[in-house]
Each structure stands twice: as C-alpha cells, then as structure tokens.
Amino acid sequence: MAKLSLHQLSKSYGSAEILKDISLDIKNGEFVVLVGPSGCGKSTLLRLIAGLDPVTSGSISIGDRIVNDLEPAQRKIAMVFQTYALYPHKNVRENMTFGLKYAGLPAEEISRRVDEASRMLQLQDLLTRKPKDLSGGQRQRVAIGRAIVREPDVFLFDEPLSNLDASLRVSTRVELSRLHTLLKSTMIYVTHDQIEAMTLADRIVVMNKGRIEQTGTPLELYYQPANLFVAGFIGSPKMNQFSAILRNATAATGFGLSVPVKGGDEGSAVTIGIRPEHFVVGREGEHPHAARVELVERLGEISHLHMKLNSGELMIAEWRGRDAPSIGDSLSLAAETSNIHLFDAKGVRI
Amino acid sequence: MQLKWRVGLIHSFLIAYSLIAVLPILLVVMNSFKIRKAIFGTPLALPSAETFSLVGYVKVLGNANIGIYFFNSLSVTLISMATVLLFGAMAAWALAEYRFKGSNLLALFLSIGIMVPIRLGSISILHMMVDLNLVNTRLALILVYTAQGLPMAIFILSEFISQIPRDLRDAARCDGVPEIAIFFQVIAPLLRPAIATVAVFTIVPIWNDLWFPLLLAPGNDTQTITLGIQQFIGQYITDWNSVLAALSVAIIPVLVIYLIFSRQLISGLTAGAVK
Numbered sequence: 001m002a003k004l005s006l007h008q009l010s011k012s013y014g015s016a017e018i019l020k021d022i023s024l025d026i027k028n029g030e031f032v033v034l035v036g037p038s039g040c041g042k043s044t045l046l047r048l049i050a051g052l053d054p055v056t057s058g059s060i061s062i063g064d065r066i067v068n069d070l071e072p073a074q075r076k077i078a079m080v081f082q083t084y085a086l087y088p089h090k091n092v093r094e095n096m097t098f099g100l101k102y103a104g105l106p107a108e109e110i111s112r113r114v115d116e117a118s119r120m121l122q123l124q125d126l127l128t129r130k131p132k133d134l135s136g137g138q139r140q141r142v143a144i145g146r147a148i149v150r151e152p153d154v155f156l157f158d159e160p161l162s163n164l165d166a167s168l169r170v171s172t173r174v175e176l177s178r179l180h181t182l183l184k185s186t187m188i189y190v191t192h193d194q195i196e197a198m199t200l201a202d203r204i205v206v207m208n209k210g211r212i213e214q215t216g217t218p219l220e221l222y223y224q225p226a227n228l229f230v231a232g233f234i235g236s237p238k239m240n241q242f243s244a245i246l247r248n249a250t251a252a253t254g255f256g257l258s259v260p261v262k263g264g265d266e267g268s269a270v271t272i273g274i275r276p277e278h279f280v281v282g283r284e285g286e287h288p289h290a291a292r293v294e295l296v297e298r299l300g301e302i303s304h305l306h307m308k309l310n311s312g313e314l315m316i317a318e319w320r321g322r323d324a325p326s327i328g329d330s331l332s333l334a335a336e337t338s339n340i341h342l343f344d345a346k347g348v349r350i
Numbered sequence: 351m352q353l354k355w356r357v358g359l360i361h362s363f364l365i366a367y368s369l370i371a372v373l374p375i376l377l378v379v380m381n382s383f384k385i386r387k388a389i390f391g392t393p394l395a396l397p398s399a400e401t402f403s404l405v406g407y408v409k410v411l412g413n414a415n416i417g418i419y420f421f422n423s424l425s426v427t428l429i430s431m432a433t434v435l436l437f438g439a440m441a442a443w444a445l446a447e448y449r450f451k452g453s454n455l456l457a458l459f460l461s462i463g464i465m466v467p468i469r470l471g472s473i474s475i476l477h478m479m480v481d482l483n484l485v486n487t488r489l490a491l492i493l494v495y496t497a498q499g500l501p502m503a504i505f506i507l508s509e510f511i512s513q514i515p516r517d518l519r520d521a522a523r524c525d526g527v528p529e530i531a532i533f534f535q536v537i538a539p540l541l542r543p544a545i546a547t548v549a550v551f552t553i554v555p556i557w558n559d560l561w562f563p564l565l566l567a568p569g570n571d572t573q574t575i576t577l578g579i580q581q582f583i584g585q586y587i588t589d590w591n592s593v594l595a596a597l598s599v600a601i602i603p604v605l606v607i608y609l610i611f612s613r614q615l616i617s618g619l620t621a622g623a624v625k
Binding site for chain 2: 047050051052071072073074077078079081082083084085086087088089098099102103146150
C-alpha cells in the first residue's frame, strides 16, 4: 500500500504529444478511475505508471521513491489487462505463481498466497485448468488473482471488464468493489465506461486529449462539472446543452428559458446545461416551454423522451412512471432551477 | 450446385498436382525393388514375381560406408536445424520486440539473405573453410547450413512473434519475469506451429543438398548420403539397383520428420488465413 504521485508528466511518441503536463496525487488506499473517450491517453498514462513505456518528462513516485527508471516489477505494481493476458500454456496455478518464482519467494509463501487469492476469487476448483478451458469471467478472475498474489503497493486495471458480457460486467464490478474494501490497496482503474467510473471510484479523473479535465468524487463531477466536456461525458443520456446570449445578467435561450447569471461579459455567448433527469415534464400548457416528442426510449421504470423545442432545438428529458407519452405528443417542460449549469464561451463553468 | 462444381474443380487440380509430385518418388521406390533388366525394360510396371529383387538393398545396406553417410547426413541436418531454430527464434524475437540502433538495417540485411542464394558465395566459403582448416569436417556443413537457413527462419518467426498479443509480454514484465525467461517460457511455447514450419523448410534442402557436401566435405568419413549415393553412378556403368535403393532409404528420415511435424506444420501454414 502506498500513495502515488505524478508530477508534470508528459509523453510523446515522435512529434505526437499523447500526455501533456499531468499532475495527480493519489492517496494511500484510494480507488481512482481514469476515464475519457478513446485516444485520450488514459491507457498510456497507466502504462507509464506501470513502467511499460518510458516517460518523456516529469516524474512518477510510488510511496517515497521516484520510480521513473525502475522496471515494472521493481515498482511493486500489478496490472490487470483488458485481454486478461493469461499465459495460454500454463494452468491457473502456474499463471499465478510464474512471476513469484522469479521474486525468490519460498514455496510455502507462494502456496499460501495462491490459496488466499483463490479463496478470495473462488478459483479453488479451477487451479489445474488451462485458460482455454475457462469462461471469460473466470479468466478475468485469474488475471485479478495473478495481480493479488504479488501483494503490490498499487493495482493497475486497464479496462478489465470491457471483454465481458453485460451481466458479468455488473457482477465483476461488484466483486472489484468488494475486493477494494477487503484489500484496502491503492487502485488505479482505466475505463471509458462512465457507469464503472461512477460506481467504483473514490475519485474520478476525467481526461481528454492528453490532459486532465477535472478530478473529483463521482458526485462532484455529476453536480459541479468544471467544463462542458465533463458535463457531457458524465451522465447518461448526455446533459442537454443549449446556447444562450448573456444580457442584463441573464442568459436567454432561443426557446425562452432565462437564467440569472453573476458576472460574465455582456452580450457574450454562454451555454446552459440541464440533465435529462432535471426536467419536469407535463401536459401541453402546464409548464413554460412547449416541446413535441420525436422518439421514446422505454427502459421500464423510466423513459427517455427525445423532443424538439419550438425553437427547433433537440433535447432529451427523462420521464418516470409507466404511462410514457408517445411519438408526436405535444408536451411542456420546466427546468429545475437548482440543477441548471452555466458555462462561458470557452466552456468553463461559471 | 455451383459450389459442388467448384470444389470438384479444385480437387481435380490438387489431385493432378499431387500425382505430379508423388509419381517420381513412386517410380524410384517401385524400381528399387526390380531387377536391372526390368528397370530399363518396363520402368512403369510394378515389380512382379519375375522382376522382384532386393539386390539393390542388399548391396546398399551391406556397404559399411552407407551407415557412416547416413549418420553424417542425420547429424549435420539435425544440428543445423537445432541451431537455425534456436538462433532464428532468438533473433526474430530481438528484431520484433526491441528497437535498437541499426535494428532496421539488420532486418534488411537478413532479408537480403533470403533473396541472394548462398551458393553464389561458394568460392569464398570454400576459401574461408580452407583458412579455418574446416574442410572435410561436418562442422563446415553445419555452419553453412545454419547461415543458409537463418534468414528465412527469422523472417517467418518474426511475423509470428509480432502476432502474439503485446499484453502477454507486458503482463510477464509486470510479473517480474526476466527477459530471457519471457522468451523461453512465454513466447517460445506459443511459437510451436511456426517452429514446426521452419523446421521442415530448413531440413528438406539440407538433407537433399549435394553441392556443399561435394565442395566442403567430400572425404570418405564426412560424406553425406546424397554424396555417397553418387559412388554408384559411374561414367560408363551406373549401378541403378543400388542408386534407387539408396534413394528410397534416404527418403525415410525426411518422411519421418515430416510426419512428426505435419500437424503443427498445417496449423502453422494456415495461421492468419483461418482465424
């Protein structure tokens, strides 16, 4: 167990800058999720921390040591890969013990660790099987087991659930969460799935184009997104974004929504963001803004209404309950004033 | 219906090709069991009660030197194969996995080795072997055959290595497995089909070669089987019974090796084509 800090970390491949000036402090025992669209550099960042790729500039420290020039194994990390990366010709036990043999551990210690990890992950009956005889979920548990037996300071997960089917993904996610409570280790987890990020993380780091956009707890990111990118990335369906003009300390949209604003330049363009779940939907005329239903996605308890406002703008609102409207219905909307987000012309939160 | 026709057409082509490939060998084996007169009189006929004879085999197997020739061929071929596979796989791993100064140049240099036949260098090789005092040793042949087999082996194996997922090597590195163990314990076991392919491609030309044994090791103690058979071929009289019998016997080791590797070989040849 150890804290981990990144200081002004950069990584370039040739002239392509993949990571720019990344600084981040991760506390001992914290579960941090790196999230962002594909190509944002999150996996590269994980590989730098693991020591699989050299850094271009900046420093990485684990505990009190700067580990820039250490081999992966010396950094006391363990990594779980998206493709599991199990050794195909070795059985489950050999997969878990292969690395330990080179660490010079005594045989009793190795078998103690394997027993413990396989009990934790319910792998006891699978120890003599080869990876090809395991299901996807079992393979991923073996990969996690291989990480656990190393008793690392920091666990690194590179999209470990992406290759699993939907139901297995949910149950493995819960397993991971339980594992973190049990082991209390520092964990860094890369994903592009915001549900995984929200449910697993103590703290989420949202990345985009090689930079950190915002760092915070799941709820901070949800309720106080620092900019339009984070606002759009966290939450599903996406936050609705309406362009507005700032006049007399009020931002006014094309369909007649006006929001009081403190500060900001008179006449400048701003963006108003409202999440689908923060609309009140009612019959025609009941609320100030009229809209027509263009598409309904029924998820059971809730439905997503894709609607067109009378200004022509498209938006999504959430409907709770069974009797969802149908396509073509005319409805009216109101926004919950406490949950309106404002962003300036550069996309930064006001 | 159209598919049936196409399959039929493909099969008839393959059968025709197999016949063309197999017939000469069949002729050699068939005629090796016949008396001399029948070899010339009815070369295409199967041995019958009157024409059957084992005289060739008796002569060949009774010849004390044939055993030596066989041993020479076998030892040269197997040792060359082992060195080609070991060093080929290691070099392929180095070229595929590590970026170092001159690695591209080295890869290019090796691919030239595939394009330029080694026999063009025969005279310099002979000079070199004379200087090294290696003429008439099996080592001379092993060295030349290793050089001959390496470029192709490296080429095929590095293709295979680059198909092995990168995560696997990364996982081993995170596990603290030393690089040499990553190669021998993680990568090499996965290369089995490729190694079988390379083994067969390496062995056959070495076993069949006449050129280098003739140049570098023509001495009676170091002759290989292909060279040894030539002693039955004279300027005026050729002992066809013995030649054909010796050739038939010489086919056996290659056949055995092929059978051993064939399952792996097929999966090696079709890898990538069939996912």
